[in-house]
Amino acid sequence: MFFYYIDLAWRSFKRTPFVSMLMVLAIAVGIGITMTSLSVYYMMAMNPIPDKSDRLHVVQLNTMDEGQSQGSSDNLPQQLTYRDAMALYQQDFPENKVIHMRSGFAVHLGDSSIKPFLEATRMAGRDFFSMFNLEFQYGGAWSVEQEQNAAQVAVISQSLNEKLFGSENSLGKTFYLDDKVFQVVGVLDEWNLHTRFYDITTGAFSRTENIFIPFSLVPVLEVPSWGNTNGWKYQEINNYQDRLNAEIFWVQLWVELPNEQAKAQYGQFLQAYLSEQEALGRFERETPQYALRNVMEWLDYSNVVSDDNRVLVGLSFMFLIVCLANILGLLLGKFLKRAPEIGVRRALGARKRQVFAQHIVEVSLLGLFGGLLGIGIAQLGLWGVRATENYYSALATMDLSMLLAAPSISIIACIIAGLYPAWLVCKTAPAIYLKTQ
Amino acid sequence: MLSMKNINKVYQTEKVQTHALRDFDLEVSEGEFIAVTGPSGSGKTTFLNIAGMLESYSSGDYLLDDINVGKLSDNAKADLRNQKIGFIFQGFNLIPDLNLYENVEVPLRYRGIKSAQRKQRIMDCLEQVGLASRAKHLPQQLSGGQQQRVAIARALAGKPRFLLADEPTGNLDSLMARQVMDLLEQINRDGATIIMVTHDPELARRAPRNIQVVDGQLADFTLYQGAPDMHVSSHAAAQV
Numbered sequence: 001m002f003f004y005y006i007d008l009a010w011r012s013f014k015r016t017p018f019v020s021m022l023m024v025l026a027i028a029v030g031i032g033i034t035m036t037s038l039s040v041y042y043m044m045a046m047n048p049i050p051d052k053s054d055r056l057h058v059v060q061l062n063t064m065d066e067g068q069s070q071g072s073s074d075n076l077p078q079q080l081t082y083r084d085a086m087a088l089y090q091q092d093f094p095e096n097k098v099i100h101m102r103s104g105f106a107v108h109l110g111d112s113s114i115k116p117f118l119e120a121t122r123m124a125g126r127d128f129f130s131m132f133n134l135e136f137q138y139g140g141a142w143s144v145e146q147e148q149n150a151a152q153v154a155v156i157s158q159s160l161n162e163k164l165f166g167s168e169n170s171l172g173k174t175f176y177l178d179d180k181v182f183q184v185v186g187v188l189d190e191w192n193l194h195t196r197f198y199d200i201t202t203g204a205f206s207r208t209e210n211i212f213i214p215f216s217l218v219p220v221l222e223v224p225s226w227g228n229t230n231g232w233k234y235q236e237i238n239n240y241q242d243r244l245n246a247e248i249f250w251v252q253l254w255v256e257l258p259n260e261q262a263k264a265q266y267g268q269f270l271q272a273y274l275s276e277q278e279a280l281g282r283f284e285r286e287t288p289q290y291a292l293r294n295v296m297e298w299l300d301y302s303n304v305v306s307d308d309n310r311v312l313v314g315l316s317f318m319f320l321i322v323c324l325a326n327i328l329g330l331l332l333g334k335f336l337k338r339a340p341e342i343g344v345r346r347a348l349g350a351r352k353r354q355v356f357a358q359h360i361v362e363v364s365l366l367g368l369f370g371g372l373l374g375i376g377i378a379q380l381g382l383w384g385v386r387a388t389e390n391y392y393s394a395l396a397t398m399d400l401s402m403l404l405a406a407p408s409i410s411i412i413a414c415i416i417a418g419l420y421p422a423w424l425v426c427k428t429a430p431a432i433y434l435k436t437q
Numbered sequence: 438m439l440s441m442k443n444i445n446k447v448y449q450t451e452k453v454q455t456h457a458l459r460d461f462d463l464e465v466s467e468g469e470f471i472a473v474t475g476p477s478g479s480g481k482t483t484f485l486n487i488a489g490m491l492e493s494y495s496s497g498d499y500l501l502d503d504i505n506v507g508k509l510s511d512n513a514k515a516d517l518r519n520q521k522i523g524f525i526f527q528g529f530n531l532i533p534d535l536n537l538y539e540n541v542e543v544p545l546r547y548r549g550i551k552s553a554q555r556k557q558r559i560m561d562c563l564e565q566v567g568l569a570s571r572a573k574h575l576p577q578q579l580s581g582g583q584q585q586r587v588a589i590a591r592a593l594a595g596k597p598r599f600l601l602a603d604e605p606t607g608n609l610d611s612l613m614a615r616q617v618m619d620l621l622e623q624i625n626r627d628g629a630t631i632i633m634v635t636h637d638p639e640l641a642r643r644a645p646r647n648i649q650v651v652d653g654q655l656a657d658f659t660l661y662q663g664a665p666d667m668h669v670s671s672h673a674a675a676q677v
Contacts, residue, residue, distance in 0.1 A: 004546055011534045344530045347491055348544040348591070349519020351512045431491040434526055434603070 001354065005361035012334075012362055019334055020366070023327050027370025030323030031410045032377025037309075037316040039382060039402045043395040044205070044305045048195040049133060052256070053295035056131065057263065059088060059253040061274060062289035063282060068232045070249070073301065076291055077230060077249040078201055082218075085251040088273070089125065089215075094266060096256035098131050099215050100124035102202050102227040105177035107211070109164065119160070120226055121177065121211040122199075123218050129155065129186075131256055132198060137161075139171045139186035142214055146185070150216040155186035160210040180221065182213065194395055197295050199252060200302040201228045205395055225250050247282065255292075263292055324417040327366075331421040335359060342425055343433035355426040363418030364411050371410030375403060438599070438630055439465040439488065444497035446483050446653070457483040458653040461497070465632065467598070470625040472644030473634045480653040481634045482603055488632060489522055489601045490514040501599075519547050523592030523629075527604035529584040531576040537563060537587050538572040544595040562590040566620060582613030589620055593629075600624065602633040606640060618643055 013020040047053050060076040070077040089099040101123050108116035126141045142153045170184045222240040229250040237243050257263045274288035385396035444461040457480045475481050486492035499506040531540050541559045563569040566586035606614035625631050649656040
């Protein structure tokens with residue numbers, strides 16, 4: 001009977017093309033707008049590293065006096081001081097950890113072939129690539145020795161490799177960061193990270209860096225921070241060494257903790273470390289405070305998906321409801337006009353359930369058409385978001401699940417709108433219409 | 438085959454109670470052809486709707502093939518209608534979007550008959566009413582008489598034992614009306630039981646048994662010798 005109902009639905013569309021198109025358009029506009037906001041929200045809220053998001057943890061320590069705050073919900077600073085980050089990074093436990101910060105340099109080739117340009121650079125420990133699932137087109141991460149010796153080596157992105165070296169295998173080639181020569185040891189494969197979870201402080205949805213160099217170069221080259229630097233007390237900072245020793249937060253540390261036991265064990269270690277640091281007189285606290293948040297907890301804690309986005313999604317769904325209310329009215333008119341035909345069908349043996357199913361299939365087909373057209377409208381909407389080149393540009397795309405969700409939401413929405421008209425028409429007493437037709 | 442005892446149908450509005458049928462008694466045997474006459478508003482169509490289970494009744498007993506209709510669910514009534522009853526309406530009630538073939542197909546679809554079997558049955562019925570060659574035509578491309586013949590083919594498609602016809606010739610000229618009546622007589626001779634509501638005395642006379650509905654009550658008399666047994670309701674008998 002399903003295909004019979006499909007056939008009847010199609011005939012119904014052809015019988016009233018204007019009203020049908022109006023309904024398809026109404027649902028398409030509603031779905032288009034809803035899917036535009038929902039797609040952005042979905043990409044923002046999506047797990048950026050699903051295979052290990054529960055194992056990767058960001059380290060937060062409260063190394064401030066009691067009563068001091070960094071404005072976060074639990075008063076913890078989002079970053080660490082250089083001395084704490086280095087002290088924890090130099091421990092043997094846990095095995096996988098990465099220290100990093102954002103800086104930037106003028107990039108050039110030492111000749112006039114390429115105009116120098118400023119480029120953000122990630123100063124990072126060599127585990128950065130393996131911990132965050134980066135893959136290489138050529139070469140790999142720098143060696144342990146190179147890291148220990150603060151060697152001037154770099155891993156560059158595919159796009160930078162194309163810009164500097166024309167996409168060829170550039171391993172061993174050199175380029176300049178300011179006036180320092182760096183040798184390429186690795187070229188990354190494409191890295192599409194929609195939420196830059198590893199450094200929320202410089203924009204969760206900013207693009208990833210194109211240059212990665214050893215963190216050990218930070219004190220050697222006295223690299224400036226291109227990220228946030230937050231303090232909590234007055235300190236004289238007259239040179240770079242003062243900066244490294246200061247109670248200011250500008251470095252981040254991520255650790256990989258394979259299970260709850262490892263997390264608890266590392267927590268105990270952090271607690272002991274904080275007590276030890278307090279004993280050194282760096283700060284005064286009643287109890288040591290630290291946090292180990294995994295990736296999704298970290299994104300939630302950092303309000304990556306703001307309430308504004310949720311409100312926007314809510315508003316777009318309300319708009320969809322308004323569209324559905326209009327469709328409901330049109331369906332009521334259309335279906336009730338068909339009551340005489342339904343009277344005949346009932347007289348010829350159609351059960352109420354069969355009449356109901358016939359109409360639900362019709363509204364589902366309507367929803368399908370509306371959903372497909374809605375995808376087109378959503379693509380236009382997302383194109384509009386991308387065209388503004390604002391903060392969300394990289395997120396304004398629809399992945400496969402959203403593409404499938406659009407017609408599904410549309411069909412479900414239309415079925416909901418069609419329930420009442422379909423119920424009304426199927427409970428109509430057939431005898432009324434048989435004589436009057 | 439059909440037995441109605443003390444059937445009452447009351448339409449209730451806020452202020453008025455209207456008795457469409459009062460203590461309506463009727464027995465119909467297998468193979469009968471009954472013409473139902475009576476003035477407008479007397480309750481003929483209400484009786485036919487109740488007989489076809491398109492309307493419920495307020496009180497009384499109605500047995501169709503010994504099945505107590507009053508105890509059936511809505512779905513069971515739909516199934517019974519589909520299997521045992523064929524309807525012919527004054528306004529033909531063909532579905533305008535469907536061609537003749539598809540119109541005749543409707544009751545068979547709801548019975549779940551397979552496509553090949555359906556096709557055979559539809560073509561047989563259209564053949565029987567002389568319209569097989571126009572199976573792909575839409576109803577509006579036919580004359581009124583032809584449309585009524587399609588409606589008869591549709592009523593016959595499910596091989597019903599019982600045909601209910603409400604003014605089947607009401608919208609037709611006399612020539613076409615006679616042709617439709619010829620067809621109904623043929624169907625009756627083939628074994629179907631027919632109840633036909635009509636205003637036309639000439640057509641009513643062609644039916645072996647006539648009953649008259651007056652103010653929702655039944656008068657029953659037979660016009661022809663050798664017709665099936667007379668069944669006279671007590672109230673109507675008193676009137677006669």
